[in-house]
Amino acid sequence: MLDLKGYGPALMEGAVVTIELAFLSLALALALGLLGATSKLSHNRFLRMTATTYTTLIRGVPDLVMMLLFYYGGQLAVNNLSDLIYERFGVDWFFQFNPFIAGVLTIGLIFGAYMTETFRGAFLAVDSGQIEAARAYGFTRWHTFRRVMIPQMMRHALPGIGNNWQVLLKTTALVSIIGLTDMVRVAEQAAKAERSPFLFFIPVALVYLALTAGSELFIKWLDKRANAGVVKGD
Amino acid sequence: MPDFIVQWLNQNDIFTATTMLHYWDGMVTTVQLVFLSLLLGLIVAVPLAVLRTSRNPFISGPVWIYTYLFRGTPLLIQLYVIYYGVAQIEGIQETFWWEIFKEPFYPALLAFTLNTAAYTTEIIRGALAATPAGEIEAAKAYGMSWFMRLRRIVLPSAARRAVQAYSNEVIFMLHSSAIASVVTIVDLTGAARDIYSRFYAPFEAFIAVALIYMALTFTLVFVFRKLEQRLLRHLKPANG
Secondary structure, X not given: OOOOOOOHHHHXXXXXXXXXXXXXXXXXXXXXXXXXXXXXXXXXXXXXXXXXXXXXXXHHOOHHHHHHHHHHHHHHHHHHHHHHHHHHHOOOOOOOOOHHHHHHHHHHHHHHHHHHHHHHHHHHHOOHHHHHHHHHOOOOHHHHHHHHHHHHHHHHHHHHHHHHHHHHHHHHHHHHOOOOOOHHHHHHHHHHHHOOHHHHHHHHHHHHHHHHHHXXXXXXXXXXXXXXXXXXXX | OOHHHHHHHOOOOOOOHHHHHHHHHXXXXXHXXXXXXXXXXXXXXXXXXXXXXXXXXXXXXXXXXXXXXXXXXXXXXXXXXXXXXXXXXXXXXXXXXXXXXXXXXXXXHHHHHHXXXXXXXXXXXXXXXXXXXXXXXXXXXXXXXXXXXXXXXXXXXXXXXXXXXXXXXXXXXXXXXXXXXXXXXXXXXXXXXXXXXXXXXXXXXXXXXXHHHHHHHHHHHXXXXXXXXXXXXXXXXXXX
């Protein structure tokens, strides 16, 4: 076990926090992406406009600024809400907004916007004849979506999801700035205390490198599977 | 600033002339940092991309390792390593480099430059690899030397193919530059953090700065769209 002047275990725990953060954010981003893409492709003008505003706003603002807004603003908003509830209903309720929640919300929201674009393109790549055929068989709209659209869309969405995931993974490092004890924060504190930055940052960089390299291989494998029945050059 | 603006600004508590100037200074720092790192990054990336396309693995290999390392790790880590690491180099405090690197601006500039150069190298490499073989054959048939082919045919043609991906990288860099505030640089985000902690007004401080970033982003998007139209003019339909 790597000891690293006694900081080894703390770094390991930090790495676990980073991975949890990444996966929870990914789940939120995928959900928001599906929601956003279906809204963008819907016939409802209000939904289309909401989704377009969402993706445009997100693409204009740095992730760190959004994170600071959510973290500091989120606590203030929760405090105001809890004051309001206390005044109106006399219920004493308090909720501590923590960096982990702020991180998942921000990263999920940001990458939800990128996933929206990925899924939108992938949905458009599904042959419209497939949808017509499903409807002709009497599939309901939900059934068509789940049984025909989703499986065929995934093949086109996978490369985009993979790219977004790689960027997302590296974005998790930012959450250390708002005080989450992930591996970057542990390394920063250790580096300052021990005055040896390389000793702590290089292992953290290697963990990130291992995560991105591992993901690359996994996505390649998924991609091969998803394209199993596809005739090349078609 | 004209008096009437100052008067108007002084009517609210947060967005006074002082804070507006603070935002302005932050914006100047952000623009300097982003512009310089992109410029230096591009200067480094063009030769690296050419080396990266070399068939000799001893030439393309090291470039690949460099881009892989810098694209596989977060920019924040790279910034920390350079910012904290530079001071640890033996004897640097006695050399003139210390005069430069003790300011946080320069370690940040170095980290950003190395990072954007890695991404830009890969973007240009992709564009170089997609050069139609016929263009190179034609240039060879005209008796152009390797360097002249590169300068007159291959690079201009690759630039056209790279400009769209590069515009994304530029916007990405603008957004990533927000982490400069972590190493005590007062850029736009740093200014917003100062104003937040002074007034304890997260919404005002951060939404204002988000709007400024948005304005910068959409200006860049507009400029790149114009540039793309200009560069790809010859591909437009005749009566389009």
